[in-house]
Amino acid sequence: MIWDAFRPQSPQVHAIAGLFDGFLILAAVIFLIVAGLVGFSLVRYRARAGAADPRPTFGSRRIEIAWTAVPLLVVTVIFVFTVRTMAFVDAPREPGQPPDLVITGHQWWWEARYPNGAATANEIHIPVSRRLLARIESVDVIHDFWTPQLARKMDAVPGRPGYIWLEADAPGAFAGACAEFCGKQHAWMRFQVVAEPEAEFSAWLRHQAELPAEPTGAAAEGTRVFREQKCGDCHAVSAADVRAAKGPSLAHIATRNLLGGELPNTSVNLARWIASPQSIKPGNLMPDPNLTPAGVQALTAYLESLR
Amino acid sequence: MRGPRLWLSTVDHKQIGVMYMVTALFFFLVGGIEAMMMRAQLSLPNLTVLAPEIYNQVFTMHGTTMIFLVVMPVLIGFGVYLVPLMIGASEMAFPRLNALTFWLQVCGGFLLYVSFLAGGAPDAGWFSYAPLSEKPYSPHPGLDYWALGLLLLGFGTVLAAVNFIVTIAAQRAPGMTIRRLPLFAWMTLVNSVLILFALPALNAALVMLLSDRLLQAHFFDPAHGGSPVLWQHYFWIFGHPEVYIMVLPAFGMISEIIPVFSRKPIFGYGFVAASTVAIAFLSYGVWVHHMFAVALGRVFISVFAALSMLIAVPTGVKIFAWAATLVGGSIRFTTSMLFAVAFLLEFTIGGLSGVAFATVPIDWELTDTYFVVAHFHYVLFGGTAFALFAGAYYWFPKISGRLLNETMGRWNFWLVVIGFNLTFFVQHFLGLMGMPRRVYTYPNLPGWAPLNLISTFGAVILGFGSLVFICNILASLAFGARAGNDPWDAWTLEWAAASPPPPENFAQVPAVRSRRPLWDLKHPELPDWAAEGGD
Structure with a gap:
């Protein structure tokens, strides 16, 4: 090389x-x-002073x-x-082979669903050295799923799914981005593909499909704010809830590395996002909620309990 | 002959040609300012010079402006000015149609820019992929202005093509057979045929998009049985020939300029002309290489990959022919020639990186990254714009009667060459490192910040270089040395006319017995018609 x-x-x-x-x-x-x-x-052949034109050749x-x-x-x-x-x-897949995961582009985030019901957003896990067949879809405009170090680009065209093989040689977190201009927040439609050893991957996959633990203390207060603010109209909080899919699933959000495709997932950043998503990712489809600092804190505690 | 009222109502091909060039220069400044705004926003990661929605409007308008309001009109302008002179005619075939096409151009440009006042400029990129360009995702009227403006420009361009074809077919001086046609006229002819078959696809698609947006049709809406991929096919079956539409006349200029300053006829006139026809044919069979990242099927894609690679061959023929014209010549380094030689090298880089995109798996990694931004700027700036600078220095004396200043020309040349390469060469690396195009900002990943800063720095130098060009035009119009009819000791008919040419162009057209009628006139002892035989 x-x-x-x-x-x-x-x-x-x-x-x-x-x-x-x-x-x-x-x-x-x-x-x-x-x-x-x-x-x-x-x-x-630079011209000498006073030189006559050369004899023409054609x-x-x-x-x-x-x-x-x-x-x-x-x-x-x-x-x-x-x-x-x-x-x-683009090695051919078996006839009728079902995808190992379905990746769906939304303005401006990526949804990933696994056959066991696990659903995640902007962070896609795969096992090391075993290729997964990923189906790439879109629900709105055309996006393009691209992890430069792992796989070719594939356009996510609404109504026309594409397939790629997703594979990694070694464990690690690999940056990915949307590569087809898709509107205001195209720039931050970024994601991570996390490759991990087979055992860790299957543990992760099992865990993501489980229901969340019953919240207690500050987190329980957070569930009240969550209901009041109608967060659940767009966001699911468990893999079982498949109706709310306008926004990224929050199931096990506390286990993820990044928020909104770019920020490290810390309490401070989570609270910042909840208080004013528009100041972090201007134009994204989540309006700034009108929350008291206590409300932000309670909601943060609730989301952090979703491990 | 002069005065604003006469400019408004003129049907003289030279005045119309000049008006085309001046409007294109104006929009070049506008598009350049848009480029500077983008480079300012991207000079470092996470800047907030431009809000995302503003950035998206600016890059959409930059692309649309440079393609439809700068490159196409300036090439048509040069053609309208030069073709009748080169073929020994006194006018275009349809002078009033000529004026109409120019004013359609002006109206189209006006419609595009009035969108800023009407609720926002278009913001879906210059190829406006559906469904992003549909009402639900772009509700403000910017895209309606975009589609209407382009429709006017498209009609104008088709009419200009008709005018060129008829002019070249019917108005040539006695003795000027098609095999003696100057190469600039040859390429304008082929280009016009390209336009005639490519632009209608765009016009049709624009009407469909407008129907979707204004009449609730569903051509490109998958929820109602429409197809977003259909828009891509329509757009690129126009869009790829469009790339050649923007570069063939530039090839024509280079094919005139390199021989004159090498003091030799072009090497292999027949191959240069024929390869242009080959490019025109092949260019209709390569459009899917803009869509390789869509799931279209491996065999289908392979066919378009093969044709896209094939088109590199006639393009290569031209580059070799220009380089071989230099060999054995007596090369004069005017500013015009400097730009022509730089064109050869820059365009070769752009052509080679183009082959990368025909190589499908490489396209799968690099399409829609900064590598593609670098590639098409090497084609359209390093190629077309460099040829236009060469052409401007070469024909300005004919148009104005005065030479452009050579000292300012050197500054112009070196600033543009250095600025251009600094701006765009590093963008190849950004693409390879994974930076997508059309992002209003980017994360601070290793290497991205310094390379973007270099690119912005280069853009500033390029901007200054372009300003020197405009200053040179203004200063030389006022104080430039008188050019005389034939300052370069050239060979095609336009140099037999006065500078600037009178309304009727020629008192008497010289006899045409070869491709270089003025050489024959100046060298009766060694006329081309006696020597040319073999070709």
Whole structure:
């Protein structure tokens, strides 16, 4: 690998990076040929004072055919490697194979649902070294699901799902972003893919599908605020609740790394978000609630109890 | 002949051509200011110079302006001014149609910009993907203005194409066969055919979008049986030929300028002309490479990948032909020639990075990142704009009767070259590092801040370089050295006319017996018609 473009962390992106390296070498050689020819001519054939015009020449059929044929050969080679790499990256799925997870783009967040009922937002977990088949969908405008180090881009087109293989070579948290312009908060439609060893992954998956514990103390006060503010119209708090999906699911939100796709998930940031989401991610579809500081605190305590 | 009333009512191709160029220059300033606003907002992570909704309007207007109000009109303007002169005609075939197309252009530009006063500019990007461009997601009227404005511009452009085709078919001087046509006229002809078949797809799609937005049709609305992918097909079957529409006339300029300043005829006229026709045909079969990230099926995508790679071949033929024209020449380094040579190198970079996007898996990583922003700026600025600078320095003496100042020209050249490469070369790396395009701000990830800061710094230099160009025009119009009819000792017919040419262009058109009628006139001992034979 001459230059670790994309810093690949999956077999698929390794293949793409290899193709890119080959392309880069080829492009550099072609550029050097053109630049060399131009540079040489500029030095060698600059006009001398008082020089007469050279005797006209009009071209050479043989040379012209050569510089049509050679590039034709070059692009044929590139095409062969293109088709081979496409077949590897987009390896066919079994007929009728159900997806291992469904990822849905919303303005401006990502929803992920697993077959066992687990639902999460902006943080997608996968096992290390086992590829998952992800179906990419959208409920509103076109988005594009992109984790540069792990997988190709796939447009999330409403009414037209696409499939990708999502895989990681090693444990880690990999940044992802929406890559198709989708409106006001396109910039912060970011997410993380967390790859973890198989055992941890299945534990996580089981846990995410469980119902939350009954809140106590300050958290119980928070449930009252949650009802009063009608938060539940948009946000689910457990995997069992599949009706409220306008906003990100809050099920087990306390286990997530990030808030709103960008902020570290700390009490301070959570309280900031609850008090004024518009000041953090202006234009997002959650209006600033009108809460007292005590209300913010209670709601924060409640959400932090959702582990 | 002069006076504002006469400019308003003129049907003279030279006055109309100049008006095209001046309006394009005005919008170049506007689009440039929009670019500066974006670079200011992006110079560091998490800045709040522009609110997200303002940034989205600014980048939409920057793209729309530069494409529809700068590049297309300035190329049409050069064509309207030069084609009749180059083919020894006294006028375009349809002078009043010519005036109509110009004023449609002005009205379209006005409609686009009046949107700022009517509740907000369009904000869905220059390709306005549905359903983001539909009423539920973009309720303010900006996009209606966008669609109506583009519809006017589109009609105007189609009419201009008709006018070029008829002019070149019917108005050529005696002896100027199609194989003796100057390459700029050749490429304007091919370009006009491209326009004729590409623009109607856009016009149709715009009518459908307007129907969706204003009449509750559902062409692109999946909830009611419409298809967002349909918009993409319509848009890009216009949009990719559009890329060539914006670059072919620039190729034509380079094909005129490099030979004159190398003091040699173009290397392989036949291949250069024929490769233009090949590009035109192929350009209708490559549009899906803008949609490789949509789930369209592997075989379908492979076909478009193959055609997209194939189109690199005729483009390469041209680059080699220009480079080979330099070999064995007697090269004169005027500012015009400097820009033409820089064009060769910058455009080669843009062309090569274009092959990356035909290479589907690479496209899957790099599309919609800053790599693609870098790529198309190398094509449209490093390519088209550099050729336009070269063309401006080359033909300004014909248009105004005065030479542009060469000292200011050097400043213009070096500031633009340095600024351009600083701005856009680093954006390749940003794309490779994962920075998506069209973001109003970005997280402070390793390397992103310094590269963006370099890009902004480059944009400032590029801005100054462009201002030097405008100062040079103004200063040279007032104080420039008199050019005479033929300051470059050139060979095509426009240089036989006075500078500036009188309303009727030529008192008498010189005899045309080869591609370089003025060479034949100046070198009766070695005329091209005696030597050309082989080609």
